[in-house]
Amino acid sequence: MHSVDYGAGTPILLIHGFCVDHRLLLGLDPVFDAHGQWRRVYVDLPGMGQSAAGPEIDSADAVAEAVVSFARKTFGAERFAVLGNSFGGMIARHLVAEFGEQVLGLALLCPVVVADHGSRTLPAKIVLQTDPILLAALEPADAADYETMAVVQSPGNWFRFRDAALPGLRTYDQEAVERISSNYALRVEPEARFAGFQGPTLILSGRQDHVVGYQDQVALAGSYTQATVAVLDRAGHNAHLDQPELTAALLGEWMERVEAWKGR
Known part of the structure; x- marks a missing residue:
């Protein structure tokens, strides 16, 4: 799988959605x-970004096993932290089940907790702040993608979405994504594989997240004994x-806990 690697120090694997x-x-x-010495390894999941996906990548389990293999090759026996976003959050939970105490800490940003879309507890889709002038100035496809996700529409928020989300949305392998989507749930829920993760954990959700919600994420904290749970309004x-500022503050505090835990 394609990855980019920055810095040196405590390893952390970052897994997108x-x-x-x-x-x-x-x-x-x-x-x-800004928070100590960290080796940041950003990965492209199979079929997304610059990572190819052969026919064997046909389920969430196949993606999870590919990430497990990548982590073993990249980190060996070294302890590492994991951050997962959305679908990547489900994969990150799988890594905790797979690697156990080798995982120093877990950060979940708007993670998938309930794989079946129809079984999720979701708030109604709402836009708290609209910017019709901004939307009218965008290319129609860009405006549609942005409008689907944006809770607070603004030029600054659009620039972040444009730089972070659009590149991947324009390049993923549609056939591979369709194969994975047909088997989107893991065969075994990660938390069924361990009694309780002891490492520092952050579970961050958006109050207006109509994709995965926030209530299932709050309930997930019962399996993570050192979990900080935050539900951010206007998100x-x-x-x-x-x-971004609240996320940075919460991540900074989580990193401090991970560094302290590493010394135990």
């Missing part, structure tokens, strides 16, 4: 750069783009 690529999370990099499914 569905139909985008590693660039969705690159805006977080200054946060890590949708791309909460780290909608509320």
Whole structure:
């Protein structure tokens, strides 16, 4: 799988969501750069970004196993942290089940908790702030993608979406994504494979996230004994783009906990 690697220090694997690529999370990099020494490994999931996907990539389990293989090759026996966003959050939970105490800490940004879309607890889709002038100035396809996700429409928010989300949305392998979508759920829920993850955990959700919601994410905290749970208002499914300052503050505190945990 394609990846980009920045910095040196405590390793962290960053896993993006569905139909985008590693660039969705690159805006977080200054946060890590400002909080100690971190080796940041951003990966493109199979069929997305620059990672190819053969016919064997036909399910969430196949994606998860590809990421497990990548992590073993990249980190060996070294302990590492994991950050997962959306679909990548489900994969990150799988890594916790697979690697156990080798995972130093877990950060979940708007993670998929309930794979079946029809079974999710979701708020109604709402836009708190519209900007029709901005939307009218965009290319129609760009405006449609942005309008689908944006809770607070503004030039600054659009620029973050344009740079982080659009590149992946324009390049993913549609056939591979269709294969994965047909088997979107993991065969076994990760939390069924362990009694409770002891490492520092952050579960961050958007109050207006109509894609995965926030209530299922709050309930997930029961399986993570050192979890900080935050539901951010004025934030949708791309909460780290909608509320970058709050996300940075919460991630910074989580990184401090991970560094302290590493010394135990």
